[in-house]
Amino acid sequence: MVNKVKELITGWLQMKKYNFLNLAILISYMSLSSCEDMNQAQFQHAYTDVANESSPDARQAMDELTRGGRTLPSGRELTEAVSNPGNCDSCNALRNPVVATSNQPNYYPTSLKNYPIPSAGCIPVSSVSEAEASALIRSQGLTTQNATSSERRTLGATIKRVQELNGGPLRMGMGPGGNYAFNFKNSNGSWQGGDAIHIGRGSHDHGNSVAQHAHEWAHLIGNQGGYAMFKRYMGGSGGYSRSDHCLVSGYADNVTSSGRIEGEQFAEVFAAFVTQPSLLLNNTQTPGNCRKVYNFFKDHFFARGSRVRSCQ
Numbered sequence: 656m657v658n659k660v661k662e663l664i665t666g667w668l669q670m671k672k673y674n675f676l677n678l679a680i681l682i683s684y685m686s687l688s689s690c691e692d693m694n695q696a697q698f699q700h701a702y703t704d705v706a707n708e709s710s711p712d713a714r715q716a717m718d719e720l721t722r723g724g725r726t727l728p729s730g731r732e733l734t735e736a737v738s739n740p741g742n743c744d745s746c747n748a749l750r751n752p753v754v755a756t757s758n759q760p761n762y763y764p765t766s767l768k769n770y771p772i773p774s775a776g777c778i779p780v781s782s783v784s785e786a787e788a789s790a791l792i793r794s795q796g797l798t799t800q801n802a803t804s805s806e807r808r809t810l811g812a813t814i815k816r817v818q819e820l821n822g823g824p825l826r827m828g829m830g831p832g833g834n835y836a837f838n839f840k841n842s843n844g845s846w847q848g849g850d851a852i853h854i855g856r857g858s859h860d861h862g863n864s865v866a867q868h869a870h871e872w873a874h875l876i877g878n879q880g881g882y883a884m885f886k887r888y889m890g891g892s893g894g895y896s897r898s899d900h901c902l903v904s905g906y907a908d909n910v911t912s913s914g915r916i917e918g919e920q921f922a923e924v925f926a927a928f929v930t931q932p933s934l935l936l937n938n939t940q941t942p943g944n945c946r947k948v949y950n951f952f953k954d955h956f957f958a959r960g961s962r963v964r965s966c967q
């Protein structure tokens with residue numbers, strides 16, 4: 656038995672390599688109190704061995720969890736320890752089960768915010784509490800004005816998914832000036848301005864659409880470095896043009912009021928990657944460009960972009 660526990664803890668200690676199955680087994684193992692049979696000397700031996708083989712970060716995390724190797728963490732403690740957006744790959748898979756893609760649309764006639772799958776996003780809004788949403792919004796230097804509780808949680812779920820993909824707060828998505836708000840209103844029309852991001856609820860309840868928030872936030876991200884990075888990658892040495900566009904939606908080919916050809920494109924494909932990445936993988940309008948966009952966000956833009964696979 657001690658070898659089994661040792662094997663499981665070793666797997667967990669390889670912070671970037673541990674797999675979900677080992678973690679699940681370890682949690683259920685301890686939840687069932689199966690470890691009561693293992694005596695302290697056996698555990699100390701196993702702990703010392705695996706700790707010596709691990710990185711300083713993993714060793715420190717394990718020390719905190721086991722109080723210097725004296726006790727095994729409870730299942731709950733272990734779950735909490737690996738639930739930080741910046742430190743957890745396998746728990747994302749647990750929370751965001753992979754969904755079938757075969758029946759999902761691969762193109763939308765108008766903007767993503769008008770359709771149920773991208774509006775729901777990858778993380779259930781119902782799983783984000785008001786307190787968690789507040790912490791997430793704050794972590795990006797943002798505030799809200801006139802938002803309902805569910806609108807704040809929807810924005811929280813949007814930020815949470817982006818931070819999962821990035822391994823923490825997104826620098827380009829920080830609100831400028833220290834008091835930059837998502838401002839909710841009942842009229843039609845949404846835009847990102849110098850003063851705030853304005854979200855028009857309109858008649859389609861866009862205040863509760865993850866895709867809506869991802870799209871408008873993407874304009875801020877674009878203006879703070881994202882557009883330039885995107886154009887460099889997509890355009891290559893030949894420069895960026897509309898022939899590089901990925902048409903996830905009819906709106907993805909629009910030009911912004913300021914004349915940017917990459918503006919609505921970036922906002923729509925960013926929203927696709929964050930809320931319904933299969934749109935990029937299964938696209939039939941411009942499949943090569945959409946695959947390139949997918950790789951941009953997965954390998955280049957987000958520090959932990961490969962986590963996109965937890966929502967396909």
Ligand SMILES: [Zn+2]
Nearest residue numbers: 870874919922
């Ligand atoms: Zn836009």
